Amino acid sequence: MPKVVDRDERKRTIAEALLRLVARQGIEKVSVRTVAAEAGISAGAVQKYFATKEDMLAVAFELTGEFLVRRWADIDAEGPFIEVLREHIVAALPLDEQRRAELVIVFAFTARAAAQPDWARRLQRDYGDAHDLTTRFLRFGQSTGEVRDDLDVERLADLVLALTDGLSARLLHTPLLRSPQHDELLASLDLALHELLAPR
Amino acid sequence: MPKVVDRDERKRTIAEALLRLVARQGIEKVSVRTVAAEAGISAGAVQKYFATKEDMLAVAFELTGEFLVRRWADIDAEGPFIEVLREHIVAALPLDEQRRAELVIVFAFTARAAAQPDWARRLQRDYGDAHDLTTRFLRFGQSTGEVRDDLDVERLADLVLALTDGLSARLLHTPLLRSPQHDELLASLDLALHELLAPR
DNA sequence: TCCTTTACGATACGTTCGTATCCTATAGCT
DNA sequence: AGCTATAGGATACGAACGTATCGTAAAGGA
Numbered sequence A, B: 001m002p003k004v005v006d007r008d009e010r011k012r013t014i015a016e017a018l019l020r021l022v023a024r025q026g027i028e029k030v031s032v033r034t035v036a037a038e039a040g041i042s043a044g045a046v047q048k049y050f051a052t053k054e055d056m057l058a059v060a061f062e063l064t065g066e067f068l069v070r071r072w073a074d075i076d077a078e079g080p081f082i083e084v085l086r087e088h089i090v091a092a093l094p095l096d097e098q099r100r101a102e103l104v105i106v107f108a109f110t111a112r113a114a115a116q117p118d119w120a121r122r123l124q125r126d127y128g129d130a131h132d133l134t135t136r137f138l139r140f141g142q143s144t145g146e147v148r149d150d151l152d153v154e155r156l157a158d159l160v161l162a163l164t165d166g167l168s169a170r171l172l173h174t175p176l177l178r179s180p181q182h183d184e185l186l187a188s189l190d191l192a193l194h195e196l197l198a199p200r
Numbered sequence C: 001t002c003c004t005t006t007a008c009g010a011t012a013c014g015t016t017c018g019t020a021t022c023c024t025a026t027a028g029c030t
Numbered sequence D: 001a002g003c004t005a006t007a008g009g010a011t012a013c014g015a016a017c018g019t020a021t022c023g024t025a026a027a028g029g030a
Helices: A006-026 A032-039 A043-049 A053-073 A081-090 A097-113 A119-141 A151-173 A180-196 B007-025 B030-040 B043-049 B051-075 B081-090 B097-113 B117-141 B153-173 B179-197
Strands: none
Touching: A006 A043, A006 A053, A006 A097, A006 B153, A032 A043, A032 A053, A053 A097, A053 B179, A081 A119, A081 A151, A081 A180, A081 B081, A097 A151, A097 B097, A097 B153, A151 A180, A151 B007, A151 B030, A151 B097, A151 B153, A151 B179, A180 B030, A180 B153, A180 B179, B007 B030, B007 B043, B007 B051, B007 B097, B030 B043, B030 B051, B051 B097, B081 B117, B081 B153, B081 B179, B097 B117, B097 B153, B153 B179
């Protein structure tokens, strides 16, 4: 047998290089050649792992989901419900370079979804999953009395997701570490969570 | 003097062709040649009015703002405050092909802003204006007693903008005229506006 | 040790891109 | 009527793109 390589890890390495490139230069600078250079390999090597550029972007998109889930796993689930939920939302916001790159990918694909039905389906599925997860989480909050139970959790889940995306958009307009604006937006998030979820 | 043409109207006509193209094919299909074809003129003619492709996209972006303002002007400002505000928000949501194209442009530029400081500044200015406008509008609502006055209007304005963008993202994942999801998202919007703004 | 299989790089090909340049037709002024 | 400045089209050019193809080095099984 020939030289053996962990193909999945290799693909991940290249996709991570793509994310770094997006963070630094934006998604329009992504090409097979630029990603290869960022990864420190040849364009031919990239082609070995990704048949098309589209494949490459798709894996990078998947990666953003994995990174988010990994960040969620590090969150301490103890404590008041609303604070735990807040931490999960913050984990998705573009507050450092890594998350900015992820959000750029997500927004670029959102724009793309409007005209490409296959990507629309894919995003709808992912957001559907996120919606289900959020709904179940909110129902749990209701069960412990930490979330008001007079509102429809499905609608509340829509609002949590919308706020996350909407605040992400605003944060992407802001240079990294422009903390006054960041603090204001996070204060707005806290206000929304309190007014929408806290029992009265 | 030579043949005379209203240059601004010509630029607008071309930018509108660009928006139609974005609606149908997505922003990555935008090129000087494809826009020219959509506008029914030659690529050379497009170059007469736009020095660079970037200029062309910038004008198309400005156009999205103009279209929004024009839709706002058609809204009946009479009636309950929250319903009027709701109409202004709905006017920004991608619920038809025209608005979908506009939102694709906005999202694409949002993604671009993360790596291009000049575009970040421009979007921050535009969103700053929208934030000011919303703040003043909410303050007016407070003055008539239709908006609760125990919350910071600046933070509420953040939330209105974030909800608008976040719901727009979700709507872009949905094919046009998939009305059950649309209705649910609009119901979520109504819930948020009522819970965040209505006096209790 | 030789052979097979794969990783990876190098190179090539055709297309499309943004942009520059040139040409011609025409509308308005003197 | 003739001149001139501009609109608009045609064409050109170099760069960058996605992708295909070929060559080479090396690692493991026989």
